[in-house]
Amino acid sequence: MTTDIVILAAGQGSRMKSSLPKVLHAVAGKPMVKHVLDQARHIDEAKLHVVIGHGAELLEKALSEEQLMFVLQEEQLGTGHAVAQALPNVDPEGITLILYGDVPLTRSETMQQLVSIAAQGNLGLLTVHLQNPSGYGRIIRNQDNHVVAIVEQKDASDEQLKVTEVNTGIMAVPTGLLLAWLPELSSNNAQGEYYLTDIIAMAADQGVFIETQHPGCEQEVQGVNNRVQLAELERWYQLQQAQTLMLDGATLADPARVDVRGKVTVAGDVVIDVNVVFEGNVVLERGVIIEPNCIIKNSVIGENTRIKANTMIEDADIGSDCDVGPFARIRPGTQLATGAKVGNFVETKKAIIGEGSKINHLSYVGDAIIGKNTNIGAGTITCNYDGVNKSLTQIGDQVFIGSNSALVAPVKIGSGATVGAGSTITKEVAESQLAVARVKQTNLSNWQRPVKKS
Template sequence: MSIDVVILAAGQGSRMKSSLPKVLHKLAGKPMVLHVIDQAKQLANSSIHVVVGHGADQVEAALANEECGFYLQAEQKGTGHAVAQAVPGLRAEGVTLVLYGDVPLTPASVFESMVQTAQQGKVALLTVKLDDPTGYGRIIRSAVNDVVGIVEQKDANPEQLAITEVNTGIMAMPTSHLIEWLPQLSSNNAQGEYYLTDLIAMAANAGISVQAQHPESEYEVQGVNNRRQLAELERWYQLQQANRLMDAGVTLADPTRIDVRGELVVGSDVEIDINFIAEGSVKIGSGVTIGPNCVIKDAVIGDNVEILANSHIDGASVAAGCQIGPYARLRPGSDLAAGAKAGNFVEIKKAKIGEGSKVNHLTYIGDAVIGKGANIGAGTITCNYDGVNKSLTEIGDNAFIGSNSSLVAPVKVGAGATIGAGSTITSEVGDEELSVARGKQRNIAGWQRPVKKS
């Protein structure tokens, strides 16, 4: 049976105090609405429809790579009116699941359960009990505990306001019922809007069972209306990531000071110090230690790698037994073979560092291929850019590059070659050769330093 997922993303979010549409504010490094879409895509045979309004162009641009349709709610007349905009794209023989672009952390397993209920001809409603239900629509139950309606806070009487079971807004039902009931909605209420929640009473009056389902945590259905709520949800999400890592055998110095902004896969016996950030797709092998204040993005880290404090690794591959940092930066295209070292204040970009080679400190290696067992001295620079094009520097196995050397690409240094400290190399150095390219030293006796004029 077909599944249509309608995601409401038309609200302005004025309490965010931002020109950015609310659903595009990021949680764990990703717009909230993309969290919702990613979970919805896990439903088999599903089509996704996004209702846009405020900042529609921005939302559609942000979701340009997603397979979804867009429907404009030009006027904000309530949730029922918003869903009605997507009706032309719905398949009457299937079921429809209604979600919200500012409720980012509901798991796909909850959606799957609700869809299964709707496929049985029932209405599935996601509810939650809150200690403080202020602001939420209250769930109305019959004397035999059946769900028979929802009353919004502004329309509730004192007895109804005492109810702690509230509506999350997330519901699923046969699409034929949705199409039938939406035109019957009325705006005769305190807000003058068409409430989607009125469909629950319509279902009960039609003798159709309404099945309430519940999340494991209230945070799974928490919406975001301001930046404080966004920060609160972020910390809850990150704590779940920390717990997952610790359950998998990772030692965290402080579970409250780690941020996972993407997919992080970690081996066993990994130790991570404070203020660690993982972005994009990150894979970390077993036996890895990561010092404080490190950022790893879209990278693969092999077994038994040591990453020292304040290092940034982005788009790089680091093989087993390497040592990185402190204060090292590996940029996209960096590829370190087993046992290689990139030390303090070293920057590497689009370069292959051979097995056991050392780039110890204060060095820039860009657009280069370095063989095995090479030693690159402090202050070495591969001069890879001539202002228009970038060129390759090749350094052979066991080469030694003296400190403060400049290698002007394109250039090749042979295996076992030695470059004298302070040299500027502009032409090829053969295997086992010594190359010294620097000005001749002169010592001038009796030199008088300039003195400051009175």
Template sequence: MTTDIVILAAGQGSRMKSSLPKVLHAVAGKPMVKHVLDQARNIKGASVHVVIGHGAELLQGALSEERVTFTLQEQQLGTGHAVAQALPNVDPEGVTLILYGDVPLTRVDTMQQLVSSAVAGHLGLLTVHLQQPAGYGRIIRNATNDVIAIVEQKDASAAQLLITEVNTGIMAVPTHLLLKWLPLLSANNAQGEYYLTDIIAMAAEQGISIETQHPACEQEVQGVNNRVQLAELERWYQLQQAQLLMLDGATLADPSRVDIRGKVTVAGDVIIDINVVFEGDVVLERGVVIEPNCIIKNSVIGENSRIKANTIIEESTIGACCDVGPFARIRPGTQMASGAKVGNFVETKKAIIGEGSKISHLSYVGDAIIGKNTNIGAGTITCNYDGVNKSLTDIGDNVFIGSNTSLVAPVKVGSGATVGAGSTITKEVADSHLAVARGKQTNLSNWQRPVKKS
């Protein structure tokens, strides 16, 4: 049986006080609606439909690479009206799972349970028990504990407001029943909207079994209406990610001060200090130490390497036993071999740094290949850009580059060569040669030092 997933993402989200559609606000660096989509993709063979309205063009742009069908809800007339907009595109013989773009952390296992209920001909409804249920629709059960209705907060009686089991809005329904029920919805209520929840009473009246499922925790179904709730959900999510890292063998100095905006894979005995941010796919091999205030994005850090404080690493590979930072910037395409060192205030880009080589201080090395056991002196730069093209600097093994050297690419420095401090190298330096390229020093004995004018 086919499964259609309808994600409601048309609301304005005025309480966010933002020109950005609410569902595009991020949790862990990813728009909330993308979290929902990524989980929904795990339901085998499902087709995904996104109902858009406010900020429709922004949403379509943000999801342009996703395989989804967009449906426009021109007027926001309630959840029942929103789902109805997507129905022309769904399989009437399948089941429909209804999700929300501002409820980002629902697990795929929970979704699948609901779908299984609908496949069996039931209405699968996700409910949760809350100590403070204010604002949510209450689940109404009869004397035999069967669900017979959902009453929205504004329409509930005093007795109904005491009910702690509430509606999450997430449900799965045989699609042919949706096609029958949605045209029967009425806007005769306090909100003047077509409530999707009214189909629960219709199902009960027609003898359709309503099977309730429950999330593993309330945060799994927590929606976001303002930036305070967004921050609360972010911190909860990050704590879960931190706990997974610790269970995988990482020591975190403070689990509340590590942010994971992607996927981090760790081997044992990894140490992560405070205020570290991981983005994209990051691999930390055994024995890695990450000092405070580092940002690591889409990179691999080899075993027993140390990333010192305030270092940024992007789309790079750091080998085993390397030493990076503090205050280093490792830009995309950098590859450091085992035992290499990049020190404080060094920037690299598309640099291949050989085993045991060192760039210890205050240097820029871009579009370069550096051999083994080479030392790059403080203040050295590779002049890789001529204003139009990028060119390569090729430095061999066991080279010594003196401080404050400019290497004007394309240029090659042979193995065993030495470059004197303060040189500007524009021609190839042969193996084992000494290159000195700087102005001749002149000393004047009768020079008069300037004095301040009165």
């Protein structure tokens, strides 16, 4: 049976005080609406519809690579009106699941429970009990404890306002029933809008059973209306990620000061210090130590490797027993073999660095292949760019590159070779040769040092 998933994302979000549509504000580095889409895709035979309005062009651009259908709500006349805009594109024999682009952390398991209820011909409604239900529509039940209506706060009586079970807005409905009910909605209420919640009373009047489900926790259905709520949800989400890392075998110096903006896989005995940010897919093998203030993105860090403070690693493969940093920048395409060392203020890019080789300080190595047990002296650069094209530098095993050398690519330096400090190398250096390429030193006696003019 087809499930049409309608995600409401047309609101302006004026309380965010932003030119960016509310649903594009990020939790854990990903737009809220993307969180919703990623979870919704776990539902079998799902077709995704995103209702857009304010900032429609920005949303279409941000989600241009997603497999979904955009539905334009030109006037924002309420949630019932928003869902109605998507109805011409849904399967009348299927199920419609209604989600919200500013409620980012609803789990796919919760969604599936509602879909399963609707598949039996019932209405699946997600509700939650709150200590402070202010602002939410109240769930009204009869003497048999069956749901018979939802009353929005502005329309609720004093007695109804005492109810602590509230509506999350998330529901699954047999589409045929939704097609019959939405045209019957009225805007005769305090907001002058077409409330989707009014279909609950219609269902009850027609004998359709309304089965409620509850989320695993309150934050799973927490919506975002301003930046304070966004920050609160971010910190809660990050704490869950930190707890997962610790349960998987990582020691965190402070669980409140680690951010996961993607997925981190850890083996046992990993140590992560404070203010570390992970982005994309990161793998930390057994025994890895991450010192403070590091950023690691889409990378694999091998066993017993130490990443020292203030290091940034992106799209790299770091082998076992390596030593990286502090203040190193490892750019995309870098590969470090076992025991390699990249020290302070070193930048690498598309560099393959062999087993036991060292680039200890203040160097740039880009578009290079370096063999085993080679030492790159301080201040060395591979001149890989001629203003138009990038070229390769090849350095063999057990090479010694003296400090402050410039290797002008394309160039090859054979195994066992030595390059004298301060050299500019433009030609191939054969195995075991010494290359010295620098201006001859001249010392002048009786030289008059300039003096300041009076």
